[in-house]
Amino acid sequence: MANGEVMIEIKDLHKSFNSNVVLDGVSFNVTEAENMVVFGRSGTGKSVLLKCMIRLMEPDAGSVFIEGKNVLNLDLKELNNLRKSIGFLFQGAALYDSMSVRENLEFPLIRNFHLDKKEIDKRVHFVLDAVSLLEAIDKMPSELSGGMKKRIGLARSIITKPKLMLYDEPTTGLDPITSKEISALITDLQHRLKMTSIVVTHDLLCAKIIADRAIILDGGKIVKEGSINDLVTSEDPLLKNFFSDEIIENNGSMK
Amino acid sequence: MIGGLTTFSIRFLKEVFIPPYEVDQIRKHMIELGMKTLPIVGVTGFIIGLVIAMQLSPVLKRFGAEAFLPGSVGISIVRELGPVICALIFAGRVSSGIGAELGSMRVTEQIDAMEVSGVNPFRYLVVTRIFATTFILPILTVYVIFISLIGAYIAVVLVQNMTWAYYIDRVIFAVEFGDAIPGVSKTFVFGFIVGLVGSFKGYTAENGTEGVGKASTSAVVVSSLLILIFDMVLVKLTLWIWPTVK
Numbered sequence: 001m002a003n004g005e006v007m008i009e010i011k012d013l014h015k016s017f018n019s020n021v022v023l024d025g026v027s028f029n030v031t032e033a034e035n036m037v038v039f040g041r042s043g044t045g046k047s048v049l050l051k052c053m054i055r056l057m058e059p060d061a062g063s064v065f066i067e068g069k070n071v072l073n074l075d076l077k078e079l080n081n082l083r084k085s086i087g088f089l090f091q092g093a094a095l096y097d098s099m100s101v102r103e104n105l106e107f108p109l110i111r112n113f114h115l116d117k118k119e120i121d122k123r124v125h126f127v128l129d130a131v132s133l134l135e136a137i138d139k140m141p142s143e144l145s146g147g148m149k150k151r152i153g154l155a156r157s158i159i160t161k162p163k164l165m166l167y168d169e170p171t172t173g174l175d176p177i178t179s180k181e182i183s184a185l186i187t188d189l190q191h192r193l194k195m196t197s198i199v200v201t202h203d204l205l206c207a208k209i210i211a212d213r214a215i216i217l218d219g220g221k222i223v224k225e226g227s228i229n230d231l232v233t234s235e236d237p238l239l240k241n242f243f244s245d246e247i248i249e250n251n252g253s254m255k
Numbered sequence: 256m257i258g259g260l261t262t263f264s265i266r267f268l269k270e271v272f273i274p275p276y277e278v279d280q281i282r283k284h285m286i287e288l289g290m291k292t293l294p295i296v297g298v299t300g301f302i303i304g305l306v307i308a309m310q311l312s313p314v315l316k317r318f319g320a321e322a323f324l325p326g327s328v329g330i331s332i333v334r335e336l337g338p339v340i341c342a343l344i345f346a347g348r349v350s351s352g353i354g355a356e357l358g359s360m361r362v363t364e365q366i367d368a369m370e371v372s373g374v375n376p377f378r379y380l381v382v383t384r385i386f387a388t389t390f391i392l393p394i395l396t397v398y399v400i401f402i403s404l405i406g407a408y409i410a411v412v413l414v415q416n417m418t419w420a421y422y423i424d425r426v427i428f429a430v431e432f433g434d435a436i437p438g439v440s441k442t443f444v445f446g447f448i449v450g451l452v453g454s455f456k457g458y459t460a461e462n463g464t465e466g467v468g469k470a471s472t473s474a475v476v477v478s479s480l481l482i483l484i485f486d487m488v489l490v491k492l493t494l495w496i497w498p499t500v501k
Binding site: 160 | 360365370374
């Protein structure tokens with residue numbers, strides 16, 4: 001799937017909150033069009049890693065290169081320009097409460113791109129169709145279920161045609177069926193739009209569906225890297241213990 | 256908190272002059288905040304005018320100065336009561352609302368989502384609100400002063416036989432330019448305080464829904480306190496610039 005060119009390069013990333021070390025020298029690469037899953041238990045710094053990558057949080061040390069640019073050295077204008085080419089799906093979807101679904105989707109286009117009304121409408125309908133929620137176009141976020149919010153959040157993330165997608169726990173809080181649907185939808189969109197993606201999750205089923213490659217984060221460090229199947233079948237006691245817990249949590253979904 | 260508020264207001268002053276100016280958002284907030292506060296400040300202003308006239312009437316009578324009642328009431332309302340009462344009610348209604356709204360957006364990652372999409376959330380959410388509160392409060396204050404004078408007239412009519420035209424004539428005679436302009440002008444500062452504190456508390460909220468509640472409550476407390484402190488400073492300043500004792 002990946003074509004071999006490095007798109008993201010993270011080197012020796014550190015982040016602490018007072019005495020609590022969350023990221024302790026994290027380094028990895030993601031190649032173009034690759035789906036990388038960052039896997040780990042809750043509270044191991046997965047979301048912090050994503051937020052440090054686009055400077056929603058400032059890391060203490062290290063570097064993050066996206067398409068050769070060190071994100072940590074960019075000024076605000078350059079950073080905002082880079083962010084326009086990145087999509088981010090938040091854990092709770094983060095839809096703007098005061099705006100309808102249509103306004104949520106139009107917002108990044110109106111603010112950042114000089115598109116005419118016709119093109120904006122076309123894109124809104126395209127992404128809503130992609131997430132199978134055309135009928136929700138005039139609804140408010142408060143009228144949507146958790147799964148629908150995630151889909152609309154996903155639609156808003158891809159409407160700007162980003163080169164890179166970052167997913168923060170895309171299936172958290174969803175029932176297993178909806179969770180599987182969202183994972184399949186993410187994979188489908190990845191294939192159709194040819195995006196590079198990093199998916200942070202602790203959901204093994206989601207990881208299994210999405211991942212080309214996965215890393216396991218524990219205690220602020222990467223403890224293992226490889227394909228999901230390699231990691232699941234590993235004889236490493238830490239991984240065996242980790243995945244047995246996850247399989248129980250997912251009710252045997254790996255079987 | 257003082258350091259945070261100072262940094263926040265410096266950031267506001269830096270960003271307020273940078274385009275795009277978000278005129279539509281400012282207009283939307285001004286209408287929303289103004290309409291939301293109009294009934295409560297109107298009722299409060301009416302009652303304050305009525306009560307202050309009722310209180311002053313017997314006191315002035317004691318000194319044989321009942322004829323000064325419209326003027327005394329007018330000066331009290333225009334110089335101090337109208338602006339300060341209106342600002343305090345506005346702080347209670349609006350500062351808490353802004354704190355809760357932005358706080359909720361912060362803890363549900365809506366502000367982060369805006370930032371990630373390449374939009375400057377500070378300019379879109381904060382600058383527009385502070386700008387709106389700064390310019391809507393003086394308008395509300397003029398309205399409150401007018402309603403208070405009506406309330407005071409009703410109290411005056413109850414104790415003295417006085418026509419509305421004579422009453423207004425006496426008020427206008429007593430209230431000078433040096434009373435009206437500083438009284439209303441200081442509400443620009445009060446409006447700025449309400450918007451600044453509400454936005455600061457909401458924008459920097461943390462710890463989930465508990466943090467939103469705290470942001471909302473402390474926005475009211477801090478902005479009310481700052482209004483009273485700045486009133487003290489501004490009264491001294493205006494008396495120095497605009498001495499009214501001839």
